[in-house]
Amino acid sequence: MSFVYGNNLKITVFGQSHSPAIGVSIDGLPAGLPVDFDELSSFLRRRMPGQGAYATKRREPDEAEFLSGLADGVTCGAPLAAIIRNTDARSSDYDNLWDVPRPSHADYTAYVKYGAARDARGGGAFSGRMTAPLCVAGGICLQLLRREGISVAAHISQIGNVCDRPFDPVHAGADDMNVLKEAAFPVLDAEAGKRMLAVIEEARQGGDSIGGVVECIATGVPAGIGNPMFDGMENRLAAILFGIPAVKGVEFGNGFSAAALRGSENNDAFIIHGGAVRTRTNRHGGILGGITSGMPVLFRAAFKPTPSISREQESVSLSRLEEVRLAVTGRHDPCIVPRAVPCVEAAAAVALYDALLEPRGHI
């Protein structure tokens, strides 16, 4: 189903951009976890709208109200449900979208799928706003993962043609990860960050938008998590990552660049390090045969440029089946990537924790 994810956890997301509320139910959380609400709020704040020059002007406090799943602030085994009210929805901005779909948005495909009854306001359930409940689930999974010694961090690895320094795939340090958590603009190389901001500002001033890539790493993941074939860690991570609006590509380790390499250049030698099996390099991104190798899990997700741009574009009238011009109003990020960083972390955390709960593979 569209809005349910997971094998051992079931994450159920609901809501629309302009419905009374959006929310999430997380079924399968083990009882006994004290949820750190302050930490969760900090995490949610990282994807909150209205925070920088590059972000939409829509402002939502995005405070999650917890409806169930807790007893005295500790998970109790019942599904943990939380909702976030939609308080700053200006639906009138979207009036003409009922008839004229925005190019490269889901307006048209939603119309075909759901007919005239679909909710076109703000993209309905296709809105980037649906990542807020995903971040509630992910924020809690991040806390659970940390108890198991697993850290997840992501950064903007590319905006336009500007690239950040990549994570060290073998020794990704706690230093880097902590820097990112506090950063207003999550990059490893501050200089690159400045140039990225300039690229975003340039796009904004041109009534345009710009795409990018988020790179994510999970350290401390034990070897042996995941499955072969259809239920591997790559499959499961991809299945949730493509649920983040605007993601158009996902790659692990060397990813697409491995296509140009020879085996001798792409293979990772096994070594003994500290009495344990490790690999000297980590071109495989911590996953072999769908199962974690004990090396950091490393992947990248490509984000297309925000399709909402203020420049006039070509579209059609669905009712009259004729071509029209469209100028998208409303409030939109010229670049979705900075706010997508915590969403990618959240998605990774959900997928990893779900897999970590899996029954053991041998007697």
Add this chain to the structure above:
Amino acid sequence: MSFVYGNNLKITVFGQSHSPAIGVSIDGLPAGLPVDFDELSSFLRRRMPGQGAYATKRREPDEAEFLSGLADGVTCGAPLAAIIRNTDARSSDYDNLWDVPRPSHADYTAYVKYGAARDARGGGAFSGRMTAPLCVAGGICLQLLRREGISVAAHISQIGNVCDRPFDPVHAGADDMNVLKEAAFPVLDAEAGKRMLAVIEEARQGGDSIGGVVECIATGVPAGIGNPMFDGMENRLAAILFGIPAVKGVEFGNGFSAAALRGSENNDAFIIHGGAVRTRTNRHGGILGGITSGMPVLFRAAFKPTPSISREQESVSLSRLEEVRLAVTGRHDPCIVPRAVPCVEAAAAVALYDALLEPRGHI
């Protein structure tokens, strides 16, 4: 679960590289489809080993024996099950793999997951051989899709640094698709194909291997197939594609290259063409918001170079926890990509047909 895929179909794959047989059960096929066994055999032959200079020397007739699901050659509503006997398994080639994992193979992660009892021969259930039953399922879905006016085709878009001409994302022609079906080496540009073969041969002679990319297109897919969020066509295609061994990246439409683009460069204008809504360009790869747009579905999958190379490599002894040298013997493709082409088509066909069966989205 690892070996089960699908929402409306359930594709269950089973087997190991060196078990008595491998097989597949396809539950949920509508009754009444006359299976064209000749066509299916032709399709299976395209991924068969032992066919060219670039392929493994292992030879298996790969004849599928159908055990159920048919009455008089027509699907009858019961699960369609087929098995393929493993006849040419030379397990002795793999004797030392019980203790020394091959770099960048799943040998080590299988050992961690399943313990000493795992089947190390030929990669066990992690073997590329498991794509044969996937191709049985895919071959049947291709026949079902064609009845609905949907065609799926793939080609080698890259080997090493040599690139084939890409599919025309808007007008991908039936001509191109037919050429590929008959081709010994599935490329659109024969000259590029020759250079690719040279690159593969060079790798082989160096005791090495080489990676590549497969591009796949599905034409005739109606608009409105798929779902938002976690169950979109991108999520579902990625979830099955990462089940093909060696896939390390998946991208749709412009994919990773969209990261460098502006919205005005990446958006696809809606137009009216032949009385219907279409897009002028197809940078979105036929999917918006997880739902098909009516434009061709277009994606690429990146394959890492075959990890089995005859050059000596560094590995470890799992029993003694010490570093050792390993020379992989056995029969292996210096480049898996040509044989992966029908596997990608099969995976796409299964994912698309599964989605096509979905209940309609509106009253």
Add this chain to the structure above:
Amino acid sequence: MSFVYGNNLKITVFGQSHSPAIGVSIDGLPAGLPVDFDELSSFLRRRMPGQGAYATKRREPDEAEFLSGLADGVTCGAPLAAIIRNTDARSSDYDNLWDVPRPSHADYTAYVKYGAARDARGGGAFSGRMTAPLCVAGGICLQLLRREGISVAAHISQIGNVCDRPFDPVHAGADDMNVLKEAAFPVLDAEAGKRMLAVIEEARQGGDSIGGVVECIATGVPAGIGNPMFDGMENRLAAILFGIPAVKGVEFGNGFSAAALRGSENNDAFIIHGGAVRTRTNRHGGILGGITSGMPVLFRAAFKPTPSISREQESVSLSRLEEVRLAVTGRHDPCIVPRAVPCVEAAAAVALYDALLEPRGHI
């Protein structure tokens, strides 16, 4: 997962008896259904507490607040989510339950499963209160089913040793069904109803409780709905019915009484009626081989007596592992069966509508 049900719909229930709210998300509803909120309220009122001598004194308005899934009162394709606030929770009634489990309640098993962190107040997520969100989902499915010509009705068929007149399994009339919808006490035979009320009152006065059976019928179900083996209509109905607290048995058609019959007494002759295939009798309860036959779907669910009784009972202290006496206070129904009637209808409606959405079985 525990709180998610369905193949084509995904019903996700969340909440605890004494959490801030309980709720439900319904994913997969076709867009375009105008929800009749008045009818839904009437339906919810039928299971509402505090309505009769036989019911708990807990009073909750049980007004569902709809958070998403609607645009202008019509389903829009997004998950329909609704919550009900818990306003009359007197948690202090349950203070001693943290240590002393109530006999035949889930208090002890919840403790074993979830540990000390489980929510013991009012039974937590095991409470009968969790049927309220199920009834929201079921109430909406009932409206959808009616559009397809399907009616669902249930009555109290037994309380203690008093039995109501059974549904006519072949010609169950609209009259009977309408009577039940309006009835304060849903029986077909008013005299039997009076005797049942006397049995309940007698139990209540004795500080005791009493069990019963609910019989349910669905008319207008087309032939061909459901599947063989593990996904038959019986399997699916049972899987949801056992989710209603206190259900300990489910039977279809002749059910357990068929054990005493011969084939010639239990078989249903096929006849032609009005140009269509029908059966003369309906001992099979409208389901053969997991698939509906076109005859009314007919089943019964057995409810154990409410385990909460005011009589002193034997229990144990979980902390001290010693036997203690327990007198359950709090507000409880001496007989859960009358309020269970709409829950059974709701469960049946969800299961039937979910199955009705299934892809067709043949080309």
Add this chain to the structure above:
Amino acid sequence: MSFVYGNNLKITVFGQSHSPAIGVSIDGLPAGLPVDFDELSSFLRRRMPGQGAYATKRREPDEAEFLSGLADGVTCGAPLAAIIRNTDARSSDYDNLWDVPRPSHADYTAYVKYGAARDARGGGAFSGRMTAPLCVAGGICLQLLRREGISVAAHISQIGNVCDRPFDPVHAGADDMNVLKEAAFPVLDAEAGKRMLAVIEEARQGGDSIGGVVECIATGVPAGIGNPMFDGMENRLAAILFGIPAVKGVEFGNGFSAAALRGSENNDAFIIHGGAVRTRTNRHGGILGGITSGMPVLFRAAFKPTPSISREQESVSLSRLEEVRLAVTGRHDPCIVPRAVPCVEAAAAVALYDALLEPRGHI
């Protein structure tokens, strides 16, 4: 999906009564289990046709051929797949069934669901023969359960109006369980068994058949297995039990008889026994709130009389839509219940082992 069962295991069954073979794939078995093939064969022999006066005359050796999932006779983590060839199928017996459905069989509903292409021979995939692969899966799960100290046994508790002595719900002894495993006719009271055989013989001589009830117990099940709401042990057991052809009712503990009882008569007092929490009685059948209590799991399944009887019956011609007389030929059990006993054990074992693999409920 119809033929796939399980959350942590995925049991995929395939085949038809008269297809070349029937089979099963079991995905998710932990690696490292040495399968005892002799024990498995003994178990399969218990449901084998052609064994007694009361059984069908069809004879199949029912030898399972294992195709995958094992390395040196030990589970290896890959899906364990096994097939059984159909060697004694006399399809000509079923020629007239293509047009004239047998009363109370699935012939008609299969026709509606799958159309003219369905496989009518021997009931196709609706045949009781499909329980053979279920028994392969169950037989292996029984071996796995025993390693965890769990025993499962079933007996014929009723045939017609003759009842066997019930299991002692609290102290069900190993003696009783061993007796049943070796018994030619699995009852606890040999005298009752003789009378049952007489009832069956009487039905057979009358060209008729007779129904019955199977009671099943699982001892040694730890407390805390299962889930609340839709995924309780009762839901999961019912969902698989109704997959056995002819099951029309399932009840746990006191089941339907609890409807006539008061809470004070049906509640089970908690006691301390051997330092552990137990219940004095076991009217709840070992499951409270969907979760096991540590007491034996106890349930009954009602089987309708075999619908195939040699007496002439009323049916219809599907092609001519007119009423006709039908005399069912072919080979059929006058009473399916004796052979159903191991099927019930198998179903229970699969459901219990699947639940036992579940991630733990608390940190």
